[in-house]
Every structure is written in C-alpha cells, then in structure tokens.
Amino acid sequence: MKEGLEQTLVLIKPDALRNSLTGYVLSLLSEYHTGLVFAGVKIVHVTTMLAAEHYAEHRGKIFYASLIDYITGAIHYPTAPEKQRVVAIIYQGPEAVTKLRAIAGPTNPHQARDQKPGCIRALGTVAPLKNTEGKVVGERMDNLIHASATDEEAQREVKLWFRPSDIPPAMHAYTTRESGDHFYFKNGRLLSTHEQGSVLIAAPGDIVWESDLSALEEIRSSRPSSIPLDSIVAKYLINR
Ligand code: AMP
Numbered sequence: 001m002k003e004g005l006e007q008t009l010v011l012i013k014p015d016a017l018r019n020s021l022t023g024y025v026l027s028l029l030s031e032y033h034t035g036l037v038f039a040g041v042k043i044v045h046v047t048t049m050l051a052a053e054h055y056a057e058h059r060g061k062i063f064y065a066s067l068i069d070y071i072t073g074a075i076h077y078p079t080a081p082e083k084q085r086v087v088a089i090i091y092q093g094p095e096a097v098t099k100l101r102a103i104a105g106p107t108n109p110h111q112a113r114d115q116k117p118g119c120i121r122a123l124g125t126v127a128p129l130k131n132t133e134g135k136v137v138g139e140r141m142d143n144l145i146h147a148s149a150t151d152e153e154a155q156r157e158v159k160l161w162f163r164p165s166d167i168p169p170a171m172h173a174y175t176t177r178e179s180g181d182h183f184y185f186k187n188g189r190l191l192s193t194h195e196q197g198s199v200l201i202a203a204p205g206d207i208v209w210e211s212d213l214s215a216l217e218e219i220r221s222s223r224p225s226s227i228p229l230d231s232i233v234a235k236y237l238i239n240r
Pocket of ligand 1: 058063067107138139140141142143146149
C-alpha cells in the first residue's frame with residue numbers, strides 16, 4: 001500500500017437497498033463524519049462468480065449458499081433481477097479499515113444492538129436457516145453493509161471489485177502496471193487471442209493491478225498463480 005492511502009471496501013448490501021437505508025448509511029459514512037474520502041463508487045450487479053470470490057473464506061460453511069443468495073440479491077429481490085445490486089465504495093484515509101468497522105458494528109445484528117446501539121448493523125436482522133425437514137441448522141445475518149476486516153483483506157477486496165480505471169490515478173493505493181499483451185477469458189479459460197464469445201480482460205496499454213498482471217502472465221505460461229483466475233476476471237465481467 002502506498003503511504004497515506006489506506007483504503008477499505010464497503011458494500012451497501014441488497015437488504016439496505018430493499019429497506020431504503022442507502023441514504024442513511026451514506027450519511028453515516030460521509031466524508032465529514034468519517035474524515036475519509038471516496039476513492040471509487042459503483043453500482044454492481046453481483047454475479048455468482050464475484051460473490052464466490054468475495055466470500056471464498058466461507059466456502060463449505062453451513063450458511064455459504066444463503067450468503068451467496070443474499071449478496072447477489074436473490075433473497076431481497078427474488079422477482080426483480082433488475083434491482084439485484086449493491087453499492088460498492090472505496091473509502092480512503094487514515095485508519096480507514098478501523099473507522100469503517102466501528103461505524104458498521106458487530107457482524108451479528110443482535111449483538112450489534114446489544115453491544116453498540118446506533119451502529120449501522122444494529123438495524124439489520126438475523127434469519128433462521130432451515131434444512132429440507134424444516135429444522136433450524138444455522139442463521140443468515142442480514143447486516144446491511146460489508147466493511148473490510150483488515151488492511152490485507154481491504155487490498156484483496158478493492159482489487160477484486162475495482163479496476164484501476166475505476167479510481168482516479170492519484171488515488172491508486174496499490175501498484176499498477178501496463179499490459180503488453182492481450183488477455184481474453186472464455187468458459188473458465190485464459191486465451192491470448194480472441195475467440196467467438198471471449199471477453200477482453202486486458203489489451204496492450206491497459207493499466208492493470210500489478211498483482212493481477214503477474215498472475216495472468218503466470219496462468220498463461222501454466223505456472224502456479226497466487227491469485228485464482230476467477231478473482232481477476234470477475235471485475236472485468238461486472239455489469240456486462
Ligand atoms: P465476514 O467475512 O466475517 O465479513 O462475514 C461475511 C458475512 O458472512 C457476514 O456479513 C455475515 O452476513 C456472514 N456470516 C459470517 N459469519 C457468519 C455465521 N457464523 N453465521 C452466519 N452468517 C455469517
């Protein structure tokens with residue numbers, strides 16, 4: 001991270017949009033109240049691919065499937081796919097991660113109400129998760145916003161949701177590099193030349209996150225990559 005450019009990723013989730021809490025949440029997160037500045041904002045229709053990469057650490061857990069349904073908007077807008085979206089925001093400034101976590105509050109809305117009345121997640125809810133026999137096997141936490149947990153997570157998440165070109169260059173916190181090659185994506189595979197139905201990820205001259213470009217080069221030459229291909233391409237497929 002470049003000095004003085006601490007960043008964090010915030011997602012205003014579908015339950016906040018559904019309950020018309022977006023304006024309220026944004027007021028609490030205003031530059032005036034937080035001392036942080038907006039570095040990037042976009043409305044994102046969350047694909048399963050993006051959701052799966054964002055919540056990769058929860059894969060296999062009892063609540064995983066409902067978490068994916070939740071963040072993709074399938075729970076709060078089951079019959080209105082055009083409304084299935086989140087507001088993704090990068091906040092930048094001193095202690096960005098800590099400040100946003102404090103305003104968001106504890107993950108579980110019940111605990112948020114007990115421990116920190118007034119925090120954003122105190123306005124959330126917890127829904128029971130049932131198995132096919134109707135037995136409660138876990139819970140889904142509809143907690144209105146996501147805020148990166150650590151600086152390391154913030155870096156991973158900012159690069160997962162945003163391309164360098166979504167952020168003013170002077171606000172880039174992470175290293176970028178100019179691509180010298182074409183990279184295309186089709187059916188889970190990386191291609192060097194265009195094929196019918198492939199999507200252009202990067203072309204010569206495009207500014208790409210350095211870590212993504214290194215990973216693309218590794219994948220292209222069949223070397224092990226530290227970043228899964230889906231994690232790189234998901235942001236290039238946003239809103240396509
Ligand atoms: P985290 O990665 O800790 O930010 O958690 C991501 C999201 O997963 C949370 O906002 C919750 O919606 C959900 N979640 C985390 N832990 C649990 C849990 N133990 N039970 C149900 N949902 C959870």
